[in-house]
Amino acid sequence: MSGLARRMTSSKLFSSLLALFVILLFNVFLNPGFLSITIVNGHLFGQLIDILNRSVPVMILAIGMTLVIATGGTDLSCGALLALAGAVSISLIRGSSTILNADTAMPFPAVIVITLAVTGLCGLWNGFLVAKLGIQPIVATLIFMTAGRGMAQLITGARNLTTNYAPYSVIGQGWLLLLPVPIFIAAGVFLIVWYFARRTAFGLFVEAVGVNPSAARYSGINSGLVIMIVYTVSGLCAGVSGLIYASGIMCADANNAGLNYELDAILATVLGGTSMTGGRFYLGGSVIGALIIMALTKSIYAFDVAPESALVVKAFVVVIVVLIQSPFFKARLASSRVRRGPGEIKNSGAGEAS
Amino acid sequence: MEGAHDIPREDILLEASGIDKIFPGVHALKRVNFTLRRGEVHSLMGENGAGKSTLVKCLTGVYGIDGGIIKYLGREIRPESPQHAISIGISSVYQEVNLCPNLSVAENIFAGRQPMRGPFVDWRSLEERAGKVLERFDISIDVRRSLDSYSIAIQQMIAIARALDISARVLILDEPTSSLDKLEVEKLFRIVRSLRDDGMGIIFITHFLDQVYEISDRITVLRNGELVGSYRTEDLPKIDLVTKMVGKDFDELSSVSRVRAGEARDVIISLEEVSAYQSVENVSLEMRRGEVLGFAGLLGSGRTETANLMFGIEHNSSGAIKLRGTAVKLSSPKDAIRNRIAFCPEDRKRDGVIGELSVRENIVLALQARLGIFKYRTLRQQNELADRYIKLLGIATPDAEKKLGDLSGGNQQKVILARWLATEPEVMLLDEPTRGIDVGAKAEIMKLTLDLCREGMAIAFISSELDEIVRISNRVIVMRDRTKIGEMEEDGLDQESILRAIAGGVAV
């Protein structure tokens, strides 16, 4: 019965959905107008839309991160690559980069393609270090986490490059059919990655590599290729996210763009039910995880404190979620289950002897 | 058979009674009783999966027990961790060397109880004492070197030295001799005897029968997690011991006999004078359709390595691998699978089972890997495939979505087989397919092998159990010291001649 798997998946999503729901409820409690959505100039406005919109950069990073974590890895570089994407795109648009030496501004589609190619290549490099040289993921991606921002600053000349090129602003600030454009981009990224992961065999391969790389190899899976692909996807996601981020402020801020976003992305993934040790992954869960983080931040804003204080609440929420997922509590749960149903064990024992 | 009541109370060092241990899906120990006396070497015997290691791990606190009591010197104990067990007086040495490769030899012997001068480790006396301890073993090495600069045999001796140095009254040796040569074993036994004479109780686990009879005073036999009995060594002839270990095994296996090969057996895969660096030397062989080719030889003889070569895991440095007459290069398992070769690896847990994934996914995996990322089998197709093989192989699982890790060893092995059958292979390489699974499943897997053979598959059957090889094979390749030393046809097959070939290197 495949229903069992579906039930388990849904229960994974259920706990993160529940967490999101509780936080939203809390927000309603703080601010009764929280749920209200109004239409102004054919655009939807409201706190919920705002949460959705603002969580997009981390959400897209988390989608890429989910695949990486599923292979048992981590990508620490995506925050820095996000900044790099902003730097590359804006300096290409301005045609004034200190390093790219592009005197004339490029056609806009070319800007996007080049930006994504740069971050995709950086991701590929991460994947190469992990898959071919066998370097631990945290270490391998640490390199770009450090150097990525340096490269971004190299490109922007350590200034905050700004632009007012209108088509660029659409990515992060535009509206389409009542909703902000970033939401559509996030939906698009999610659908593409989801399709790739769940409607091809790729997801199965990722999970197999994440659980037991050796057995995956013996089964004929090219684990090296799988690993390189997931890091490249993560790099691409960082690129998309970086375009949205930079377009939102129309500025390439190599120092602060996406600072600590990699941590939020990892967190969103873990909150969404994907285990840090690799294996089963839940793309939908990661999206919800990103929403949880943003909703949490929102509810802190309701108090009159520094936005950074949200970190304390974040810490507590993460502790609770992580503890629930920890083997310690799982073992408690499992042992109570064993006590409840010894019949199952007897059954499989009997099957063995048959 | 004798019970605990025959023994004077004060002689009993360790007494475990009614021990139960349950893992998800497996009842690993069923009310097992075990008694260890002062000044005896007590062998714990049983086939793989009989529960020996589990019992030992319960005694040393690696696992908690689900039932029963353990008494040490008449008082009930509940070892919570190896550390706790050691502090009680139970130390152990495991088959795999459980030491820290990055520490020096001396430190490995004394880690956790280094001689101190004030608050600091006294390195000089540490090294002196380490040297003295090893003298007892006639080993003179530089104790300041890190452990990983010495061979496994020496590391094993160091592990034992460590266990001995603790003032333990119970010493558990779990397969300590499997990587030692004859001289080293003798050395070890001398030490074990002197410890016994000092009043220590020693639990000894090995699969070498001769060693059991050489060293032990008593023998306890386990089978399928149940106690068969405890015996004085002199009361238990070897043949009885084997019978008790194997149990009804004999009857089950007796129904297994090889398939009479038909006439036209065309060669599917052949090795021609294949050598691989540090792996095998100059191996030639042919595998034919509808035939089981047995591989006999000890661990490290090159039998697994030969299979690895045919599956693209290792690569030949010279010679040729030919598939249906044409030379091929198998650079990865993927290549091999594409050429309709399948491989059930020896270390099922490490190289086969993907425990967190479902039975369905595990079955589909190799086929899907061959098809590639984009030719995705839909969930329905996957379910059909899984259900078919669950039925065909009699896999005992509530449904196809059960995590493979939760099934018993035998059922896991069947799932791995199903994974390969789904790719419709022409060559099936089975490396120790019956290891660590219970007796019933063993017979089933062997029967299945024969069915596949009947259907025209070429099968390589690698096993340490000569009995199995003799029963099932049409031809047997004997390997020793990384090379093929002989080939036997089914007519002349018997265990004795294979054994002689392995042991003596007599040309066959």
Added chain:
Amino acid sequence: MKKKFSVDLKYIPAISAIVLFFIAYAIGGALYGDRGFLRLRTFTSIFTDNAYLGVSAVGMTLVIISGGIDLSVGSVAALSTMLIAWGTEVLGVDSAVMILLVLLTGTLLGFLMGILIDKFSVPPFISTLIGMFLARGLCFIISIQSITINDPFFRSLGRWKIKLPQNSYINLSVIIYAATLIAGIVIMQRTRFGRGIYAFGGNRQSATLMGLPTSRIQIGIYTFNGFCSALSGILFALYMFSGYGRHLYGMELDVISSVVIGGTLLTGGVGYPIGSLFGIMIYSVILKFISFNGSLSSWWTKIAVGVLLLFFIVMQRVTVVLANRNKRQLRQKTQGRTAP
């Protein structure tokens, strides 16, 4: 011969860090000797400017040798600056008492993270991420603004220095760093705890089966590192005379990089506190290069650190591969002999 080689292998990363430092220093001398690169003052400023990093690196070395990671160090140090400032300036607590309280707080935070890692099997990465969020968030709950420390005793501690020739000096931070480093070396070389950390990082399962108190060791490591983070924060406060929630953003990255460059294997089991000293020195020599050059921007630091990391990580990887190859040869030799 081969055996000797395999023993030496584990020293290679640390030795190359030391060599690299001297090379970098010599190049600096050759390029900017005329501008005072080789003056004693430049050399001592390596330590006076970076003592706080060094203290944290000692603790981080222990963590990484054990095979773990600690992301919380920057935030805990920032919290320490904040607590000191808040305690002395706003609450009016005696600064000596406050220093003790801060050290206690850091130690406690480290202990809690250790509990989370050990008792609840939450990966170090996540556990210390939680610590990072918590400490950083607490800073801003205390105050959003930067608080200047005017406490006379604290200021006098920060100003205290031993004058050396050529207008150079050593201050209290350097002495505290030296003491911490020596403590780190002694712990790792001469105590059961330290040796246990090596065992733990070498093979955790073995360490457990050998009966080492792995739980206590693991919790101890993070507790010690919590203490180091707090101490590091105090040194930073002595340097800046202020407490601020935005202090030391990203410090964990600098510290981890320095430790790795100093030859500690991120896979655990191998590393030396003295190596991390050289990691820190390399890091600060890069900073010096940039400041002496004048035309290079500070972001070159990041790229240089990234390149160095890559170099050291690949080198470590090669070392491990070589060591494994030696081991495999040994194993095969043994197996060859076992045939009865």
